[in-house]
Each structure stands twice: as structure tokens, then as C-alpha cells.
Amino acid sequence: MSPRHFLSTLDWSRPELESVLADASQLKANRANRDGLGSTDFAGKSIALVFFNPSLRTRTSFEVGVFEMGGHAVVLEPGKGAWPIEYRDGVVMDGEAEEHVAEVARVLSRYCSIIAVRAFPKFQRWQDDREDLTIRQFAKYATVPVLNMETITHPCQELALMLTLKEKLGTTDGKKFLLTWTYHPRPLNTAVANSALIAAAKFGFNVTLLCPTPDYVLDPRYMDAAQAFAKEQGRSITITHDIDEAYSDAHIVYAKSWGALPYFGRWEAEKPIRDAYKHFIVDERKMALTDNGYFSHCLPMRRNVKATDAVTSSPQSLVIEEAENRLHVQKAMLRRLSGLGEIDRVSP
């Protein structure tokens, strides 16, 4: 039987994810109380962290999380300390790659209990990048669970965001979630935007997507999934280009920049369009239109480009809480993938 992977939250039901978040809350409380519960869950186990792209939060939170559970994390950077890898099946490997993912994934499966992968799109052809080949090939060949540390979605970030919002709002059901595009000097991955959209819809928010033009609407795979989750729960997905309407009465403003898919790989053509929308920055005037709303961003974030200093440092800003919660949700997901059951709930 093939192992259960965590490649995207599309493959996990809301009750399953709620259960992981409940475990994360318990692990967070245990850590705060320094009671050591959960500290031997990974004793004698190792996980592989395979990074094709840079990271601060993901690498640190996974390494620290595995350490705190008594396990060991092995960080690998193919092409930089580990051999470059080929992903396509059936090709003549006469280029840069020294080995094939078929061997890499099976060898790592003999050493490690879980393989976690970060592999951003190549930003050349969306039709290729949307196949998410790198992590899909790891999942195809690995005999242990594979976990997504950000490819064309960022499911661990989604879980951290949902835990943070549950802590602040009590319930996510029926609240207004604004996902706003913001300017950035370079085109960025749609991963966090895709993830925020589907997580917010799955957790029962009424979701508004604010972006400069229809070209910035996300891939239909994620738009359609969000529509389906919203419909199941009697909620709405609204797409707008009107800033004031979008911010009005929002409970959470989630900011992210991303490149327009119709211009994928033709970024010089997109640049003048993007440059005309610097005013999408999250600022105090816009936040004043919300229902005393919270602000968050996955980080890293350029201050005074995506959000002003005043918003980023305000009491309503959740950027640090969300980053901390990466640690707790990832520990909970690693436990779940390794076959450990739900944690006993301890009364406060």
C-alpha cells in the first residue's frame, strides 16, 4: 500500500485537518508548559528535508520541530552539496543531473521516515509548472510519506494560518477573509495565494480575492476547488478589483504578491501592468475599512512595498504568530504522517 502523503490540502478533508490543528494546539500548549509531552515521538527516527530553494522559516521550524520530538533532520540541497537530480521518466540523462529521482526517493526512504520537499516553479511555462513534477515524482517513487514544504502550493503555511485565525477569531465559519494581491518588484510564486484561497474556503470563510485585473485570478484548479468548498458550506467566493469594497468589513486581510498566469515566462510584458498597481499596498486607510480586521502575510515580506510599517507592526498584525505556528502544525502533521494517532486532549 502506498503511504499517505501531504502534497496539498486538496487531498485532505476539513475534519482531518481540524484534527491536525487540534494536535498542533496541544503540542503548542505542551511546549509552553515545558511538560515534555510529545518530546520522544520521533525518537530514533530521521526525516529528509530536500531544499531546491532558499528558506528561513521552513528550514528552521522543521529542524527545530524534529529535534524537539527527539528525531533527527537531514537537510539536502540537490545541486549544492547533493547531486543534481533528473525528474522526467524515460529521458537520456546526458545533461547536468547525475541521478534520477527514482533512485533518490527510494534510497532516502531506506534511511528516513518522511521526505519533505521544497521545489518552486521554474517560472518559464505555467503549463509545465502546474504539473508539480518534482514533488509528484518523489511521491511516486518514495515508499515513505512525502510532505510539501512549498511547490505550487504551500500547505504547511495554510495550516499555520488557519491555526492562527482560529486562535484569534474563535471560529473561521462565516467570517470574511480578504486575500489581496500586492505589488512586488519581481513576479512571485502563486503557491501561498493558491493555498490561502483553498484553506480559507475549506475552513468556512467567505472569501474575497482582490487583484488588479482578471489576469491575476489564480489557476482554475484552485479557483474551482475553492468554489466547491464554499458551495458545500453555504459560503461565497468573490473576485473583485475594487479595493474599498474588498476591505469593507473584512475580519482578516491576507497579503501576497504573485505573477499573472497569462504572462507566465513573459515577465517583461507583465512588468508595466504590475508597476501600475503599487497602490495595492496594505496601509492604515485600507485597514480602517475592515471590521477591526487582522493582517497577516507568510513572510518574507518587503515592508512599505506590500504593507506599511504601521500595519506590519500594529497589534492587529499576526505575521509573527503565523510564523511561530508553522512549528506546531508541522510537528502535528509529521506525527500524523508517521502513523501516530490523535493526541489525548488535556483540559486547560
Ligand code: CP
Ligand atoms: N513562509 C516561508 O515559507 O518562509 P521561508 O521561505 O523563509 O521558509
